Amino acid sequence: MDFEDSPEEAAFRAEVRAWLDANAAPRVEREAGNPLDERLDSGQMAKAKAWQKKRADRGYARITWPLGMGGIAGTPMQSIIYGQEETKYDVPSGAAFAIGLGMCIPTVMAYCGEETRARYVKPAVEGAEIWCQLFSEPAGGSDVAALRTRAEKNGDGWTINGSKIWTTGAQFSDYGLLLARTDPTVPKHKGLTMFYLSMTTPGVEVRPIRQASSGSGFNEIFFTDVRIADSQRVGEIGQGWQVALTTLMHERLAVGGGQGGGIDVPQLLQLARGLELEDGPAIRNAAVREKIADWYVRSAGLKYTTLRTMTALSRSQQPGPEASIAKIVVASKLQDLCAFALELEGEAGMLSGEEAPMHGMFQSGWLGAPGLRIAGGTDEILRNIIAERVLGLPGDVRVDKDVPFNQVPTGR
Amino acid sequence: MDFEDSPEEAAFRAEVRAWLDANAAPRVEREAGNPLDERLDSGQMAKAKAWQKKRADRGYARITWPLGMGGIAGTPMQSIIYGQEETKYDVPSGAAFAIGLGMCIPTVMAYCGEETRARYVKPAVEGAEIWCQLFSEPAGGSDVAALRTRAEKNGDGWTINGSKIWTTGAQFSDYGLLLARTDPTVPKHKGLTMFYLSMTTPGVEVRPIRQASSGSGFNEIFFTDVRIADSQRVGEIGQGWQVALTTLMHERLAVGGGQGGGIDVPQLLQLARGLELEDGPAIRNAAVREKIADWYVRSAGLKYTTLRTMTALSRSQQPGPEASIAKIVVASKLQDLCAFALELEGEAGMLSGEEAPMHGMFQSGWLGAPGLRIAGGTDEILRNIIAERVLGLPGDVRVDKDVPFNQVPTGR
């Protein structure tokens, strides 16, 4: 047991480092921010696209993909090593491409014909075209398959009407992977079909959603009589849910998951060192120390869980199911830790922004935390997932299982 | 808003006090014990019965019941006042009669004929005959109505086979109120019938259950070809669940409910005053103070909730639903508070009995707490009850609702 690279890993790391040294400057400092409020302006986007192209040319854009498709047919571990090294350099965030390359394009690769793949994969991996995922709907929520956006057969094409929500990056996306209902008279999972479409198709409207934390990383998308061709179908008619599961499976393969926006025990420690409480420095207060220790063991536990997962990848084993726990732990910890920090700050804890200690970091984390507890699966859904997929417990009773979708109770 | 008696209440309190002064000695001290391990030896039982008789003669045994039946047709508030005053005197516990008088006899009074009532009510209220409740079964658990003890019609009587569990006081009970299944071919709630029987009927066997906390306040009861007469039926055939709801409703009317066995914040405060931690006296430790405050506001909240309930009774209003929360709060608090106390005691916290600080009070509470979180409704069932009965949320999906009982899945 150690934390060392294998000889192969060390060689790859050196290779990556050399390339990064030649192509980027070392990172000077990292800034903490609200994880849910990430937005890119157009200048940043141009830089991000240029960097993505450079990575794709070298085969570092999607390391596990084949040569010539932005990859080097590498291992998941090599992909992780690249990621570790890249964070040490001052390069644009690749976040804008994550959903397209992580979820949409793998689905296109799995279900579309040669011609479509040839057209879309390369531009996506090179950053020229950005994709978003159009699954969630206001009416669906945790029950994703209960979506209501209709795709109706219309001559040799389809007409889309409805709306999608919580779409990350739709405002700068070129294409979207769209799950729609093509038959409401069969049970909900059976009446779905997957499509892709250009986000500039007439009738598509993107509106940012303003979040409770003021930012707006998500969008709502409206479809009004949007016409698309049958060739834009991904997979068979009525097989949309199976296709979507492929997409979502790719989502789950991403190691790690939850992010606390750089707000964790070290920051709390820093705050506690600078504040005086009733009985002296906050860092000497037993209740403060107890909390710090509680959160530390959770953070450290996650960190070492990630290392265990990476070890499995390094040994070419399937990673264990441990990765599922990250977001549950991180989101609640962020909310509780920030609330506690505000308490330490006392009446000044209610200040927001720069007036507050440490640039209002804890205020901003506290404001964003409710979103983190919801986005990408609520605490409750994630516990269901752990219970069912990891522990193998039975699912809940399903009253909508064999009922035609248009007869499922909706309360309306 | 005040805590004073109304003039009528004050007069009644004076009357009660005068009677108690004349008939009992003031209490000297109260002892804390494990609330789940209450047992009576025969000497104590004789004293308890004698005191019960005395109270019944005066009409203080069951204050709200009619004159001549152990009561004075009093108000619920008068009943509470009597209880408050009695705790100040050194009198035997009336716990042995609580289930009979609180649940069984009211059911007999509601569903049985004049003759039966004349036979059983008076001896019960005078303490001469003790009753227990025979509802719970190993197979039922939280799903009480899933009981399997069979009562089969046999000539003009019934034959009982099966077993009951968690029966408080069965070892010294004379009679039992028995819920049994008379028709397994109809949905579970519809095939039940209520009976009463003498605990000395041939074929009835009482075995104490040894608890994880070493004590044994509960029993398991086995019925082997027990013959009883049809006149021992309480209510109609197949109406057992409705009858049982009457019984259980009487249970819920009892104010208060949860008991922590005299282990609460004052005891923790006492412990904390006597212990030294790493940084000085435990009572000065900020983490200890924080915990004490957390538990204090829960205890105080319960105490004042009870006073609100009593106020409603005093004003002849229906008590609010607040009483349902007591056990949820008390049981978890007992478990957490005792675990914390053991932590304060350090390595010596693992000692049990007299070797441990404060006569092992916290060890005993910690050992008993898991039982308190289960007995009389688990934490989970109580939350269901609050959600459904108090907040009016819908019940869970019921897969066994319209299914014949003998076709309901049991996993066996």
Place this chain on the structure above:
Amino acid sequence: MNFDFSDEQKQIKDQARKFLNEKCTTRIVRKLYDGGGNFDPVLWAQIAQLGWMGTAIPEEFGGLGLGYLELCVIAEELGRALAPVPFSSTVYLFAEALLIAGTDDQKRRLLPGIARGEIVGTFARSEGPGAVTPKTIRTGFRNGRLSGTKIAVADGMDAHCAVVLARGSEEAGARGLHLALVDLNGAGIRREAVATLDPSRGAARLVFDDADAEALGALGQGWQLASRVLDGAAVLMAFEQVGGADACLAMAKDYAMTRYAFGRPIASFQAIKHKLADMYVNTELARSNAYYGAWALSTDARELPLAAAAARVSATQAFDYAAKENTQTHGGIGFTWEADCHFYYKRSRQLGLALGPQRAWKDKLVGELERSNAA
């Protein structure tokens, strides 16, 4: 046993609720969130009309002369409605400081204006991050002149007057502290709006530079008087918090009953049911503790410090939990700006910090337990 509000008090409460239901929808809170000022002056004028500010002010000083129990029921409704008005600063803190420590002249000068809704007041204690202890009070008050900085002062941009906890002498600790009464429109005072978590409750930095001020109460008694004022305010604010928690529970319940997933209302899932049950339990405990605080405040009982601390801690915990789990129950929609959930989430924290954090109140609570246990 008479541990509940009287029928008359409950009637006042019902009327307050009816009034606020109509006049104080979350639409007016939203207006302030979207940049419509520090508080809603129309609502303020309307509740002045109803005499709410003067509820506990004796008639001789222009109030209704009702009492604290009546003020408690109004506070609960203001909390439920998230009323964006400087009520707590003016009534629970400023007016109470005058009633507790003011001279007859000071009372006559200011209380009638408060009762009429013409004077907004506040109470300035904290000077920056961390605990407020006698040691941290650096604002100086000597020879009728006040100098120093207070932050964050609730309603500080709109208040006409303030009571300021300040150091009057070099005597160690609490004994050197006074309360100063200051007209905020006088010379030598600068105010700057500061952003807080809850945009519907304005706050300011107050900078005093040799400003004119007068003593409120005996010199050297500043800390004790402030403590007494805070105890009362903690009870009253606990009612606001209980009202807020109750509103969250109602919102969460309504949403869970009408929102369907997997063909059934989400209220039928145990994860939601148990969450709501916990909200209910916390809120009922907080309500009961607040009632005890109300009794102690209304009778000026010896138990007030303990009762106030318990009410404060319990109500803060209940509102915190209810506000965050209300958002969680709503799911994604609850985290949008358009939903009302975040108003409660932010208000819960603002109220939870305004009179000092839980930690300080817990410490005080245990101190009181030690004292009463020793007695």
Place this chain on the structure above:
Amino acid sequence: MNFDFSDEQKQIKDQARKFLNEKCTTRIVRKLYDGGGNFDPVLWAQIAQLGWMGTAIPEEFGGLGLGYLELCVIAEELGRALAPVPFSSTVYLFAEALLIAGTDDQKRRLLPGIARGEIVGTFARSEGPGAVTPKTIRTGFRNGRLSGTKIAVADGMDAHCAVVLARGSEEAGARGLHLALVDLNGAGIRREAVATLDPSRGAARLVFDDADAEALGALGQGWQLASRVLDGAAVLMAFEQVGGADACLAMAKDYAMTRYAFGRPIASFQAIKHKLADMYVNTELARSNAYYGAWALSTDARELPLAAAAARVSATQAFDYAAKENTQTHGGIGFTWEADCHFYYKRSRQLGLALGPQRAWKDKLVGELERSNAA
């Protein structure tokens, strides 16, 4: 990246599990609960046969000379099986104290016997309720004579030898403390069995009255040496705790899958599912922290004190939660003497207190964070 046990180590673990599955059912725990002594000597002899006590003892002292990672995987299985043997006292504490502080002679004298399972040892630190600090160590050790009382000493009734933390000089605080090595069968020693929460793990009060003893390690280094011994033991015991937590999760799951209520397995109710999911999360976090501790212990890393404290705190929390919620999942049946749930419930607390409570470890953890942060 190589942050996991090797295939060989995993094989040792599998074999240990298989062996214990067969030889250490809860039936033997139950026997001790019903009054069958302090530990199971048959099992002890069997695991001696397998060489487990000598896992980390170098070959030159009669051990297998494997290492701490191998000992960790065995510890996890002992914890899972609730093995009622004096393994932790003898191996994690006593043998380690010798390895860390013993002279060559002391090691030669005792370690081979330990490895053969002939010597049971223990480590005596606490003298009564409250924290163990240098100030609380009153047992005196001067001129080779030991006097004082230690309670509760795990396996104190069965141990042949003990390492005792004692005061050797009046020098203030930790600097006056020594470790003393004492033969418990010598003169001037009284042992009394004391009842503890977990009847399957014996404990004693040891009373020394001018007993013969020898120094272990340098004089004045007692506190530091004890700390180092405890760090290692904390890592090893964390594996026992993780094993116990894992066993609870498995029990709870099995029960919930087969127990039906309302016509469905209780495992299909969210209240149960989420409880089990939480058990899983806690246990996985604890396991990862324990792995880090194993790495630090096996490499004697600078990070050991931090890693040990984190492993200890995390494992204690995980086992506590799993043990109590396993009982809760079982409902009434889980609270009977006949069910096995209470064995885990009691063991969880016993292990959680044995090396000192969470509080002390948390304090240490934050101290280490402060130090590493400052560095």
